[in-house]
Amino acid sequence: MRDGIELARLNIPVVALLTEEFWPQGDFVAQAAGMPAVPRVRLPHPVAGTGPTRMATIASDNATAIVSALTVPASP
Amino acid sequence: MTSGTAIDGNSLLEAADNFDAIELLHQLGCTDGLPAIVPTPERVEAMVLATGIDGDLSIGSMGPGGGAATIRTIAANAVMAGCIPDLMPFVLASVRAVLDPRFDLGEMQGTTHCTAPLIIANGPLSETCGIASGFGALGPGFRSNATIGRALRLCMMNIGGARPGTSDMALLGHPGKFTFCLAENEADSPLEPLHLRWGYEAEDTVVTVVGAEPPHSVLFVSGDDADSPDRLLRVLAATIANVGSNNVNMSAGAVTVVLNIDHANLLHSAGYNKSMIAEKLAEYATQDADHLNRFNPSLGRPKSGVVQALRSPDDVLVLVAGGGGLYSVVMPSWAAGPNRNSAVHARVETDQACQVPWA
Numbered sequence: 001m002r003d004g005i006e007l008a009r010l011n012i013p014v015v016a017l018l019t020e021e022f023w024p025q026g027d028f029v030a031q032a033a034g035m036p037a038v039p040r041v042r043l044p045h046p047v048a049g050t051g052p053t054r055m056a057t058i059a060s061d062n063a064t065a066i067v068s069a070l071t072v073p074a075s076p
Numbered sequence: 077m078t079s080g081t082a083i084d085g086n087s088l089l090e091a092a093d094n095f096d097a098i099e100l101l102h103q104l105g106c107t108d109g110l111p112a113i114v115p116t117p118e119r120v121e122a123m124v125l126a127t128g129i130d131g132d133l134s135i136g137s138m139g140p141g142g143g144a145a146t147i148r149t150i151a152a153n154a155v156m157a158g159c160i161p162d163l164m165p166f167v168l169a170s171v172r173a174v175l176d177p178r179f180d181l182g183e184m185q186g187t188t189h190c191t192a193p194l195i196i197a198n199g200p201l202s203e204t205c206g207i208a209s210g211f212g213a214l215g216p217g218f219r220s221n222a223t224i225g226r227a228l229r230l231c232m233m234n235i236g237g238a239r240p241g242t243s244d245m246a247l248l249g250h251p252g253k254f255t256f257c258l259a260e261n262e263a264d265s266p267l268e269p270l271h272l273r274w275g276y277e278a279e280d281t282v283v284t285v286v287g288a289e290p291p292h293s294v295l296f297v298s299g300d301d302a303d304s305p306d307r308l309l310r311v312l313a314a315t316i317a318n319v320g321s322n323n324v325n326m327s328a329g330a331v332t333v334v335l336n337i338d339h340a341n342l343l344h345s346a347g348y349n350k351s352m353i354a355e356k357l358a359e360y361a362t363q364d365a366d367h368l369n370r371f372n373p374s375l376g377r378p379k380s381g382v383v384q385a386l387r388s389p390d391d392v393l394v395l396v397a398g399g400g401g402l403y404s405v406v407m408p409s410w411a412a413g414p415n416r417n418s419a420v421h422a423r424v425e426t427d428q429a430c431q432v433p434w435a
Contacts (some may be wrong), residue, residue, distance in 0.1 A: 003183070024242040025186060032141045032237060049374060 015069035025038035112156035123151035126161035128428035139182020141237020157227035180413030196413030198271035209261035211399035225255030265396035266344035290405035305346035313360030329411025354389035361385035
């Protein structure tokens with residue numbers, strides 16, 4: 001999340017990927033870092049350790065949202 | 077009775093009495109779940125005075141929330157933790173240490189791993205201030221250990237903003253997240269004190285802080301044979317490199333090894349100093365990759381070869397504490413973060429206070 005915020009500060013298109021369980025933490029960090037609107041996409045939980053097949057499914061299911069977040073101008 | 081309560085050193089709350097003030101602190105989420113001493117302005121100012129520093133001075137922002145760690149906010153949390161003013165220099169040094177960017181505090185507070193800052197006190201003021209180093213030093217019964225460690229935790233919650241499940245994402249946590257502080261038993265140890273490795277003098281008082289898992293007990297019964305010291309080192313190393321540890325699975329991170337006095341004497345008698353102990357532990361703390369892959373095949377490591385748990389001997393913190401006997405302790409670490417869970421340190425400053433004119 002912080003990496004995303006730092007890149008966004010450099011005007012580099014960015015999207016933070018957060019699983020459902022970590023969504024509140026993402027909100028907290030975004031608020032604390034002064035960039036509450038940094039683009040992020042909500043993924044199902046868990047992702048890590050679930051195997052290549054499930055990861056590929058999650059990537060496929062969320063690719064459109066990720067591309068959209070990277071190509072639509074974010075509000076400050 | 078009306079009792080003013082200063083929560084963060086700046087806001088002043090009101091409560092009908094001391095009991096209600098404690099309840100208010102609980103309701104506001106300012107405690108660790110245990111009752112806190114009410115940080116009245118008088119108590120906080122006494123704690124600030126013990127530092128000899130302007131209460132408004134900020135020594136940094138504390139992650140993950142980025143709150144300003146002013147002397148006064150630190151003091152308020154030290155009061156809540158039950159510290160007496162004499163302990164404030166240790167609290168302040170501990171906060172300064174974890175604010176060192178090499179400690180990766182914001183990342184550490186947010187990890188799902190069970191890790192907590194272990195405070196290790198060295199130097200003459202540790203004993204003067206009653207920081208226990210002997211039997212049960214990491215357990216209950218020692219006011220200084222309990223309150224210094226608790227003060228740092230309350231700072232991490234109330235200044236850093238760490239709250240379970242939203243900003244402190246430890247899946248389970250560990251009891252050391254209430255308090256985690258001890259001193260090295262320098263008086264009895266045959267080995268050089270930990271703080272000398274950082275370049276301090278023996279007469280300096282220093283805190284070393286490292287993110288650590290709870291203690292993993294290491295049973296070793298010494299024989300009278302010449303191989304005993306080496307066997308002890310191998311048992312310690314095997315615990316460091318246990319197949320579930322982050323250290324061996326990431327080949328990084330600091331590890332804390334607390335030798336009981338008998339084990340320390342055994343190694344010292346065999347000619348080991350701390351540097352040599354660390355070198356041997358770094359050498360011995362390994363696993364075969366194919367063995368590790370039987371347990372965690374999805375971590376993407378090489379299929380064969382030797383996996384080192386430690387990058388170098390510099391990642392091993394060796395200290396002597398606890399009672400004498402069969403058990404020493406290993407504390408693995410998170411091993412992640414930009415600086416891979418590095419240990420940090422800070423001198424306990426006691427020369428900042430002004431001279432009391434009538435003393």
